[in-house]
Amino acid sequence: MRYLARLLVIAWTLRRFGLDELALAAFSGRRMRWLHRIVSFGRRWNEPRGVRLRLALERLGPIFVKFGQVLSTRRDLLPADIAGELAKLQDSVPPFDAARSRALIEQAFGRRIEELFASFEDQPVASASIAQVHFAVLKDGREVAVKVLRPGMLDVIEDDLALMRTLAGWVERLSADGRRLKPREVVAEFDTYLHDELDLVREAANAAQLRRNMDDLQLVMVPEMIWELCTQDVIVMERMVGVPISQMQRLREAGIDIKKLARDGVTIFFTQVFRDGFFHADMHPGNIQVSLAPETFGRYIALDFGIIGTLSENDKDYLAQNFVAFFQRDYKRVAELHIESGWVPADTRVDELESAVRAVCEPHFDRPLKDISLGQVLMRLFQASRRFNVEIQPQLVLLQKTLLNIEGLGRQLDPELDLWATAKPFLERWMDEQIGWRALVSQLKKEAPRFAQFLPELPRLLHESLKRQAGPQDGELLRALLLEQRRTNRLLQTLVLVGLGFVLGLVAMRVFSTL
Incomplete structure (x- = not known):
């Protein structure tokens, strides 16, 4: 009954804001046109359709607001008036009362606001579907941002x-x-x-990890967390000062190289996905700013780390091989990868799947981003996948959503950006590091502590295993096996010495080559 009540609320909200009429207007059939006329008879709306859609999503709650946030980045798929209104969902959701916000902060820390901060701004600087943010100054003079979870979420x-x-x-x-x-x-x-987003300590930990990962890239800034002031409902972090990336004219007037900014965004995304397997998965324009400070001029500023995507080594390897195969237009390899991974049945014909993938992807190469819609590509891939019974992998849903966000952001920054050409060198370099001598040396370094612990114990473990398996009548056999074990031990020692010498030689060559 509770679900039925919620369904009725959704239906009533759609009806109240005229979205039933809006949906029926999209159909061209005669019966649908008559139904549209019946539904809209006698109804007049003062607000435009985009405003009504935004208000309805706000009324329906955080899940629907997030759905609208994703849609707002796809201006190629939505009319301009609707996309413009949905963009307001990114950081302009109506705030809750400032007195309630103060009470939540004092409850979280067990201290009065005046004891925690030298100053606190009651007016929130941003208000989103899950939380809102206030600026404040700590007692030691540091400027901070205070994020407060919405009550009753x-x-x-x-x-x-x-x-x-x-x-x-x-x-x-x-x-x-x-x-x-x-x-x-x-x-x-x-x-x-969504439940991860409701735990702000988890968000703070995500930010700390992302800050460490991105430190050497020098392309993106992540706020530092004030850990002594972080709880599940309230977190305090370094205040970041920048210009929202949606304010393109202001960025141009400040001298920001917009084309470089677009390329940097692609580099940041692919670095997070393929190098780290840990990526910001809520990259709508409301969460991204650009620094104008002289020492960090032109760098991205990332905010809101409630949704983070992670990929296993197998996921990263599979995706990278697919991307490289796409860039090289090796559609047969794409088909083989789908079969090898189990995404399609093992009896699928490679040539048929190859032909279907080629038909979807080939028309989109050598074209600027303004002429490509990843949304349409994914839609056509979905239609092709139905024929081949492709199984959608749930762990990659966040990556697909983030890729669409990146495309929407890139389209706003530089419509002439060649997404494929920008990403291809990065992926090829990453693949080179996963195979060959560099990958072997890296893996040996990673496994060396385990070898050091395991190898000295190996002779004793073999001896104990043989002793347990041999009965009293197998004395002669046991002595023969022990003799063979000694020979094996000497061989193992020789192999270990040769292997260590080989690794040290590679390291020495690498050191001399850099001198």
């Missing part, structure tokens, strides 16, 4: 997720395509990420 999210799980189960039972797309697993992934 857990109950709202739990209700919507329960409804989504129920709907996902219906889709799987009623549709073969639904089973292939694994909607219940996708909802489970979404559940995990």
